[in-house]
Amino acid sequence: MTIAFKTGESFRDDFRYANSDAAILRFPFPFGEDEYMYAVNLEPHFAGGATDAFDTAFDVDEHYVSECREREMVLRQDPNRCIVLPHMMQAQWDTLELIMESLARDYPDHFQLERDGRRWTWRNRPLGIEDRFTFGMPDTLPYEPFEYITRQAQGDFTLQDQRDGNLYMDGGMVTTQADWSLEFDLGMTFHEWHGPVPLAHEMGIFDRALQYLLRVQYGHPARRLNWTMTVNPRLDTSPENYPVWGPDRTTITPDNVGERLHLRVELQTFFRLPRSNALLFGIRAYLASIDELARVPKWGRRLHRVLRDLREELAGYKGLTRYRDIAVEHLSRYDDGAPTSPGIAPDIRTLPA
Amino acid sequence: MIQRDIAYRVRAIESLSPTLKRIVLESATGDPLPVGAAGAHIALTLKCGDRILRNSYSLIAPSDGTGRYELIVRRTDPSRGGSHFVHDELTVGAVLAGYVPHNLFPSFSHARKHLLIGGGVGITPLLAHLAALRREGARVELHQLAAAEEVALFTQLLAPWAGDDVQVHGGREGLDLEALLSRQPLGTHVYVCGPAALMDRVEGMAVALGWPDGRIHRESFGASGGEPFTVRLARSGGEVRVGPDESMLQALENAGVAAPSLCRGGACGECLTRVLEGEPEHRDHYLTAEEKASGQFVMPCVSRAHSDMLVLDL
Structure with a gap:
């Protein structure tokens, strides 16, 4: 699979970002029905799904190069976006191996891995990287192994240590987050870091999800989708930078909502790591403006209905309150009241002009 | 992305005693084997006559790029058939269907010290833990309980790590469990594998002495299947x-x-x-x-x- 990378995109200031038709059609649209409520929507991470985004272990798309550059910029300003506690060194190597093996297998035109015992050669052609190192020896890499490989991957990653029947967030690379902080959550248990989520605790969602995740086995990864909305195609909506992006919420008007308001979907993946027995969470974020998504007629109708009927607590938690009415009014033009098919698939192969 | 089944080929079989055999498996397809960490087990499908059994065996050595998994299988009486098949019918070169390693008995990187207690063939996952922990430079102590006639055999299996911290005790009363658990420093994790009675005794004793649950670990293959x-x-x-x-x-x-x-x-x-x-x-x-x-x-x-x-x- 050869991907044409868009290299000049920006996720801040002048916001040079758009999705090609193909990128819209492969978007992991998160709503399988016309209304949304929390559920334990975990499933095995098998190859294949409603769109191409589910075809590989770690999805790489046209925004790869630009997203890696953005991550580099965030880390330069705030190196604490990547922290791994000392007892997670084996999990770091596990992560490096998993991501390198997966990218080299799934995108052989772009990534190559040669293993000669412990001496490995890694080639990342899109980023122009070629490194030789010794697996298991951190000094042979320019960064610690987890930081090294997640600087070359799209989406955030956290490392969970499993002990005392719980998951502890003991490491991560978090630069493209929906308003949560690794530095704040580091060392927390599963229920602690989900503390701010409304309704789901009372519904028992986290109790069940934790039991499932504790049992994720090596070779049997799992996945789920999560979503929120972001004003402008900004990846770094962190609490650390709230003064930078918080005011964006006040800028939405009926004239600009279609292109400025973005649906932000996380394709979350969960991998058991073999040496450390830790659990790797991949949090791969996708952004598309609501006008881009509405080019798929089913998604335009459904997005209108979901936002219109979303429970107030969820709208507040996701930060939609200020512009929700404007978005619903705008999206109503795409909703003719026709029924929608179940599931998230776009149901079309090409976009209408 | 999801890998469950692996075809294994028997690379070597070594008789350790009249009832114990060491089996070495490799990939039958030439693909590299997934990492098999200390504490992990693999399930193998064994065709015994007209019956199909799925038996789980602990790896006795960490497998990380070695290209092989090593097991020790005890011939048991009575047997569901699996151990007799392995001892009497399995030959070098045979191909067995199985699963990727699954680890329900891992070691914990937070532990200040690791105390390993084995009984009989329950030594198998502990051999892998001992090798891995010693390589990491972790503080570790092992006690193996064995029938008198098998003391020499287990002593030999443990020979690469011989020292004061690795002991084989003959007979059921050979080890003062209470004294052993009582003298461990705070932050020690205990791992036990062997007959259910031994695992219950270690777990019960540790709880009685005030060990936190999260520091007591017993071997488990999980319960994926069951009676038809x-x-x-x-x-x-x-x-x-x-x-x-x-x-x-x-x-x-x-x-x-x-x-x-x-x-x-x-x-x-x-x-x-x-x-x-x-x-x-x-x-x-x-x-x-x-x-x-x-x-x-x-x-x-x-x-x-x-x-x-x-x-x-x-």
Whole structure:
């Protein structure tokens, strides 16, 4: 699979970002029905799904190069976006191996891995990287192994240590987050870091999800989708930078909502790591403006209905309150009241002009 | 992305004693073997005459780029057939179907010290832990309980790590467990593998001495399968046999029954099915305690049956 990378995109200031038709059609649209409520929507991470985004272990798309550059910029300003506690060194190597093996297998035109015992050669052609190192020896890499490989991957990653029947967030690379902080959550248990989520605790969602995740086995990864909305195609909506992006919420008007308001979907993946027995969470974020998504007629109708009927607590938690009415009014033009098919698939192969 | 099955080829078989054999497996396809960490086990499918058994065996050495998995199998009497097959029929070059390693007995990187206690052939995962922990430079102590006639054999297996911290005790009374557990420093984790009675004794003693639950670990292969049973479909008619190594959901799917599912791990609730007759064996995390006690619902993705027959509203 050869991907044409868009290299000049920006996720801040002048916001040079758009999705090609193909990128819209492969978007992991998160709503399988016309209304949304929390559920334990975990499933095995098998190859294949409603769109191409589910075809590989770690999805790489046209925004790869630009997203890696953005991550580099965030880390330069705030190196604490990547922290791994000392007892997670084996999990770091596990992560490096998993991501390198997966990218080299799934995108052989772009990534190559040669293993000669412990001496490995890694080639990342899109980023122009070629490194030789010794697996298991951190000094042979320019960064610690987890930081090294997640600087070359799209989406955030956290490392969970499993002990005392719980998951502890003991490491991560978090630069493209929906308003949560690794530095704040580091060392927390599963229920602690989900503390701010409304309704789901009372519904028992986290109790069940934790039991499932504790049992994720090596070779049997799992996945789920999560979503929120972001004003402008900004990846770094962190609490650390709230003064930078918080005011964006006040800028939405009926004239600009279609292109400025973005649906932000996380394709979350969960991998058991073999040496450390830790659990790797991949949090791969996708952004598309609501006008881009509405080019798929089913998604335009459904997005209108979901936002219109979303429970107030969820709208507040996701930060939609200020512009929700404007978005619903705008999206109503795409909703003719026709029924929608179940599931998230776009149901079309090409976009209408 | 999902890898479950592996074809293994028997690379070597070594007789350690009249009842113990060391088996070395390699990949039958030439693909590299996945990492097999200390504490992990693999399940093998053994064809014993007209019966098919799925047996789990601990790896006795960490496998990380070595291209092989090593096991020790004890010939037991009575046997379900698996150990007799391995001892009497398995030959070098034979190909066995199996699963990727699964680790329910890992070591914990937080531990200040690791105390390993084995009984008989329960030494197998501890051999792997000892090798890995010594290589990491971790503080570790091992005590192996053995029948008098096997002391020499286990001493020899442990020879690469011989020292004051590695001891083999002959006979059931050879080790003062209470004294051993009492003198461990705070932050020690204990790992025990052997007969259920030994594991119960270590666990009970440690709890009585005030060890936190999270620092007491016993070997487990998990409970994925179970006794076979039959499902009768009340609405569509017909019966489906659920074998010992498949889930109820898999059996229904294989029989062409359209059963809803999502997580396949007992958490999401998608496969919730009403039970009309029979006694479900609940293994899910979805139903409440009251719902489980009522016996009216079952999650076919993970749960099974205590009764020979389960009648479902399907």
